[in-house]
Amino acid sequence: MTVSRGAQIAARLLSRGSKTLASNTSLAVRRPVKGHVHQIRNAAPLHTREPQHAQARAVRDEESDEPPVSTNPAMSFPCLDASEQKTAALLGRSHASGPEPSYTTGNHMVFHSSDPILLDWGGILPSFDIAHETWGTLNADKSNAILLHTGLSASSHAHSTEANPKPGWWEKFIGPGKPLDTERFFIICTNVVGGCYGSTGPSSLDPSDGQRYATRFPILTMDDMVRAQARLLDGLGIEKLYASVGASMGGMQSLAFGVHFPERVGRIVSISGCARSHPYSIAMRHTQRQVLMMDPKWNRGFYYDGVPPHHGMKLAREIATVTYRSGPEWENRFGRQRADASKPPALCPDFLIETYLDHAGEKFSLEYDPNSLLYVSKAMDLFDLGFAHQEATRARRQQNEGKLASLTRGGDVPAQGDPSCSLTLPTKNYEETISTAPMDEAVSSGGMSGPPADLVRGMAPLRNHPVLVMGVASDILFPAWQQREIAETLQATGNEKVRHFELGEEVSAFGHDTFLLDLENIGGEVGRFLR
């Protein structure tokens, strides 16, 4: 058995002062005395405030030269030991085999666009790849294609293929006679632009210099992602989709595809998505990004030559997991159980729920590109199908069309280090003002006054599409009220073909991740809607 790192540190720190230390046998506390109350005026630094300790130490020093003993044993930190060992192992691997990891979920198809794409916030990808996989057969008039959109960190591998027999993330939902019926439909799933599973993202090479984009990658939006997917459809010669289907971030994209290309899609499925992000989900993604960016190994995005920020990624995923899975199910599965009740409590993972989160974070920490997490999660924050937002984007795109034209004419791309690209915090700190005024119904959602007019106007392109909207009552990340918002907004556009289902807590206790798990209720409804 080796001495724990914590104990070593403690011992080292203690040894600095060992000359002034003695064994505890001379402790003053041997003389029990009554307590007393005194007034502290302006707490002074400890070394001047408690001279009796210095005195006591001096006295004891003369008495004994025994090694220092603290009143209680030092804590050990196996979770930090594990992280340090992982860093060392990754460092060794990186020296042996060059800078890795390369993120992959296996064999897939790639659509390469040599045409540049202008992004909503003015960025440009001179060319880009879209990784994708397909299941079923495209019919002769190419009218049976379903575009399946993924969640944040998923690859195109929704189902096993001949080229990659590993089970996909929606394995049970796709196949002959399944909700996405491959006897009838041609299913396409892509890795989003900004991702790392074969599509162009921050870990890709910037063609301007052959170096990784890293944080020179431009800001992305959901609309940019579906715009890139439309290019893939062009490439496949598919004019109009039978349906656009997605859950979570894929639900956002499914709606976005319909709003931006209403003539290119027949019907829409949005599961546990939203029409616009809301502050709680932005806040939770914010904390994930900040934690990742705090990891010194993140190095402002330029970590590809070294050890990746695995610790920051792990913790970001732990936070994400809370938003994906917490719910009544956790009460039942974990409750207040500790992983090993025979051991004393620890600051490292201790309760069963903690070891579960630790494991979920650990598993993910090297599976996904940290910069992709930042860019794609940011794109989710920016999502808003409101009309004003769409108009502002249109205006910005028009302004920036020149960049694209200039690029395709052989001109310059925008100069590097454009100061307008660094958002600096307002110099004045956020001032909290407590208002007890009633909620602004125009802003708040789910109010009695119906969906906001701006959102109704923004989603009007979907007024004639059959739309299936599904939500889960135990979902805290894309809460059920956001699904109601989608459905009510669509109904307010005049759409009479909206189907809205909410899975109550008695049906699913799995929170946001229900869409990955509940073949019967989620899958069943999707299958019936597509029939």
Add this chain to the structure above:
Amino acid sequence: MTVSRGAQIAARLLSRGSKTLASNTSLAVRRPVKGHVHQIRNAAPLHTREPQHAQARAVRDEESDEPPVSTNPAMSFPCLDASEQKTAALLGRSHASGPEPSYTTGNHMVFHSSDPILLDWGGILPSFDIAHETWGTLNADKSNAILLHTGLSASSHAHSTEANPKPGWWEKFIGPGKPLDTERFFIICTNVVGGCYGSTGPSSLDPSDGQRYATRFPILTMDDMVRAQARLLDGLGIEKLYASVGASMGGMQSLAFGVHFPERVGRIVSISGCARSHPYSIAMRHTQRQVLMMDPKWNRGFYYDGVPPHHGMKLAREIATVTYRSGPEWENRFGRQRADASKPPALCPDFLIETYLDHAGEKFSLEYDPNSLLYVSKAMDLFDLGFAHQEATRARRQQNEGKLASLTRGGDVPAQGDPSCSLTLPTKNYEETISTAPMDEAVSSGGMSGPPADLVRGMAPLRNHPVLVMGVASDILFPAWQQREIAETLQATGNEKVRHFELGEEVSAFGHDTFLLDLENIGGEVGRFLR
């Protein structure tokens, strides 16, 4: 204007490869070509997979020696710049004035117990301090005292005093004619053991060697905290409290005081507390602890001689703030507003909700001792008023009584580095099993089958006390169902003096922090109950 750090890093990284770089004017993308689809088989490392780039670079290298230009400008990271500047400033300050900060909220009273205290998990404090403040006058028979328990990070400064005129954290709730009426009651508020505002905690000196406890501080429980408070009451000569009052962690303590000292308290108020922790709140506190412990400056708790882990503390507080304040109010106050809509989006704080969290974290980052956060939040996780848990604790305390006896006889304290104190993770990873079986009603709360029998038995000591239980529907950290659990459990003990109020979302949209803000509803009910 200085060049941003991000741009500098990017430039440095780019310059490494500048020999192979050229201006973008020779980009291949000038020739628009149709996209194409190809199959990737086993994605190889990028440098072997994309030889065309290496070729292109070589060609361009001969053409031009211009400085490298990336397709899009590099991002800048003002939030990381600010953190680095803060570290530098703290380092300068620490060199100038010695290791600080010392945490204080100003003048207060201190009760010093020279008697050791045995803690629930076997730790020992050979002596300890309890910082406290009081308002009102203790009557002749000492029957009008109310013990006010605090939330996690609060000091004893609940209200301004002559010695410290700064407004306290419950300023409006305490005073003549206020809910805690100083005309009638003698209000006592303490800083909990484990805290850093004058009570003994990890930043205190271990009397065995005169060094800071740091993570040699023993694991604490809520019961330990109220046990220490009982010592203070002994010191003040108060046999029986008129009432025990608290919100959040203070709600836990208020109940714990009643359960463990039923004869020493007349009535109980628990606001947004709980009878036992639940997995979501443990998970959220877990992520806060892990983020803090990930900060290299935390140094396994031994940071007192250097720069404290301000960045980890800041992010931990941001996560905490989400749990304290998210709710319908955020929709109204922040919605999807960006801090400065004229700027492009950024990975540093950008949306108004992000700058709010950033500010909340920043404000707290040096205000509270990081080790106190770890120990006190851990104590909250461990809270459980169930009978089985109480019995196990009693048995453990009996086993450990020997330590205390030995210490007071002048014997040894437990040996340092006791291996039983390092919880190691189970060697087998947590295996996820998806069960769609119905919830176990004995474990789940709020079920139709009533409160769990073990909890009813554990809270039986309160069967005759008038108890006020208040909850807030928009609270996600101590959700309303936990308040119902307290009330129903007490009723199941046979208690007929339970008053339970739940503030609906139409009354308060402020989530968990409602207890700090809502004088009318929270304060009003407390005042009426104490009358």
